[in-house]
Amino acid sequence: MKYVTAVWDDGGFSVDPGAYLAELPRLRADLPPGARSFATDPGHYDIAGATRCVKDLELAGVHFATDKSGGLVLDFAPNKFKHDSGLRITYSGVTHFSVDYEHSIDWMMVDAVLLDEILPDEDGGCTHEIALTDASILVRCRDLEAVWGGTS
Known part of the structure; x- marks a missing residue:
């Protein structure tokens, strides 16, 4: 990431959205409008x-369009200690999608969002x-829509 810090550091995760904010x-x-709305939501980076x-959202599903429409949906389940509901991000006009796994933290059962x-x-x-x-996701798209609710 260019501005956000989200790394494993001395036995723990170091996260800081300050430079991005x-x-x-x-x-x-x-x-684009949907991305702007999601990125600037006042709670988006309110870690405390x-x-x-x-x-701390947990990656719960990845759904690809099979009709070459460029659609992609990522589902995130809530962390039971923090969130009231999960998050669904729907991407339109996807031109790139990748997941890079590091496989360095084998004691965690699910991949959770750092930032x-x-x-x-x-x-x-x-x-x-x-x-x-334990991984990173990169999506290049025309826009996205983030909706809180469900995926619990």
Whole structure:
């Protein structure tokens, strides 16, 4: 990620969205509407308290469109100690999707979100990078829609 810090550091995870949040006022105008709404939601990076913070959500499903429409859906289940509900992110116009597994943390049963970062893309779309406890996801798309609820 370019601005967000989300790394394994000395036996624990180090996460910090500060640099991204400092850049977000400059970046927001170049983000597509759905991505802008999700990235600028006041609870998105409220690690300490918000039930709408992405930190600690658990990756629950990846669904590809089979008709070459460029659709992709990622489902995240709530962390029972933090979230009231899960999150579904629906991507449109996907031109790239990758998951890179590190397989370095074998004691965790699921991949949980550390933090994410949404940046404008040169073609008017965006990239969404999600750091997980044992992997990272990268999506390049036209836009995305994030909806809280369900996937519990």
